Amino acid sequence: MLGIDTPGIDRRSLRFLGLFVAGMVSLGVLFECLPVLFQQLYMSPVAHLSTSLLQAMSVDAVLDTGHLGDGFCELAVSRILYRITFDCTGIFAILAFTSLTLAYPATVRQRASGLAVGLPAIFVFSVLRITVLGLIANLEPAWIELFHVYVMELATLGFMLFTWMYWLGQVRRA
Amino acid sequence: MLERALLRAPLVFLLRFAAVAGVLYLFRADVSAFYLSLVTAPANWLLGGDGGVAYTRQGHELSLVYRQLGLRFTVHDIIYQNLLVALALFAATQAHWMWKLQWGGVAILTLWASHVVSLFLGGHVIVWDFLWSLPTDVRADLLPRVAERFPMERDWLFSRLFGLWHTWGRQSLALAVWALAALPLLRRLSGADTQETAK
Numbered sequence: 048m049l050g051i052d053t054p055g056i057d058r059r060s061l062r063f064l065g066l067f068v069a070g071m072v073s074l075g076v077l078f079e080c081l082p083v084l085f086q087q088l089y090m091s092p093v094a095h096l097s098t099s100l101l102q103a104m105s106v107d108a109v110l111d112t113g114h115l116g117d118g119f120c121e122l123a124v125s126r127i128l129y130r131i132t133f134d135c136t137g138i139f140a141i142l143a144f145t146s147l148t149l150a151y152p153a154t155v156r157q158r159a160s161g162l163a164v165g166l167p168a169i170f171v172f173s174v175l176r177i178t179v180l181g182l183i184a185n186l187e188p189a190w191i192e193l194f195h196v197y198v199m200e201l202a203t204l205g206f207m208l209f210t211w212m213y214w215l216g217q218v219r220r221a
Numbered sequence: 222m223l224e225r226a227l228l229r230a231p232l233v234f235l236l237r238f239a240a241v242a243g244v245l246y247l248f249r250a251d252v253s254a255f256y257l258s259l260v261t262a263p264a265n266w267l268l269g270g271d272g273g274v275a276y277t278r279q280g281h282e283l284s285l286v287y288r289q290l291g292l293r294f295t296v297h298d299i300i301y302q303n304l305l306v307a308l309a310l311f312a313a314t315q316a317h318w319m320w321k322l323q324w325g326g327v328a329i330l331t332l333w334a335s336h337v338v339s340l341f342l343g344g345h346v347i348v349w350d351f352l353w354s355l356p357t358d359v360r361a362d363l364l365p366r367v368a369e370r371f372p373m374e375r376d377w378l379f380s381r382l383f384g385l386w387h388t389w390g391r392q393s394l395a396l397a398v399w400a401l402a403a404l405p406l407l408r409r410l411s412g413a414d415t416q417e418t419a420k
Contacts, residue, residue, distance in 0.1 A: 135326035
């Protein structure tokens with residue numbers, strides 16, 4: 048095994064990488080084969096909860112789930128229509144967190160507890176992500192591109208890794 | 222309940238990641254313009270290198286110019302986000318600067334190669350998608366010339382795979398390189414090395 052200060056790769060790292068890639072591919076295939084599952088269990092609740100939060104903050108937000116079967120919802124904020132796709136809902140973070148957790152050398156119980164804590168946390172973050180985008184759309188529509196493409200995208204990835212590293216700490220403590 | 226002691230390391234990572242991503246955003250335009258030139262040259266070479274079909278760049282806008290048919294396709298406003306993601310991940314990781322430099326170099330090289338290949342294959346998808354949107358008689362007329370230049374015909378699987386690569390693959394690649402590099406450090410964080418030795 049080479050030291051960690053050089054770009055060396057040991058067998059355990061390669062095994063982890065293989066499992067991570069296999070997990071991402073499997074979840075990607077599952078996502079492509081069963082889009083309805085992800086639409087009903089993920090996109091729809093994220094979109095509904097975000098809209099409720101926006102309405103609770105007195106934002107003029109109306110959600111149309113008529114196109115859910117086509118893979119998107121329409122959120123009207125202050126009469127401007129925004130299309131919520133899976134990309135907007137941070138589904139990548141859900142799949143990546145699941146793959147990272149399952150690929151990591153830990154017991155089944157530890158992995159299960161990681162998923163039980165991490166996935167709801169990322170779900171809540173995704174609701175906040177759409178809510179923040181809705182608020183930006185309401186307050187400063189010119190910033191929506193920056194927030195949608197860059198800020199919230201990186202924030203979601205950062206939060207996902209934050210959650211995963213917290214779980215790594217729990218594995219150590221156990 | 223969240224345990225404060227366990228929050229420290231992830232929080233430090235998150236703050237560093239956010240800070241680096243913020244700084245990188247300020248230089249995004251410059252990085253993008255410079256990086257595009259590093260990607261388009263080898264992609265054009267793969268496309269034939271004779272200038273008949275070539276990617277051209279005007280600022281941050283990238284176009285695929287197909288001179289033989291008098292066509293110009295605007296690709297999109299390139300950002301190469303996964304490159305910035307990878308840079309931010311390596312910069313935010315608490316490790317020796319030499320480790321960051323070496324693994325950061327590996328990440329940049331890997332992502333660069335993937336960008337060149339995806340740009341080359343993307344040219345095929347763009348042209349074939351356009352061809353299939355034309356009326357049958359026009360398409361039949363153009364097909365032999367296009368097939369000569371773009372032999373990999375668009376089909377459902379190719380377009381689908383390419384779409385998946387854009388949606389999941391690119392970010393996953395950046396994450397995979399970082400995870401591979403950082404795993405020994407993360408194993409220390411979780412004590413997995415100790416557990417495996419004890420077994």
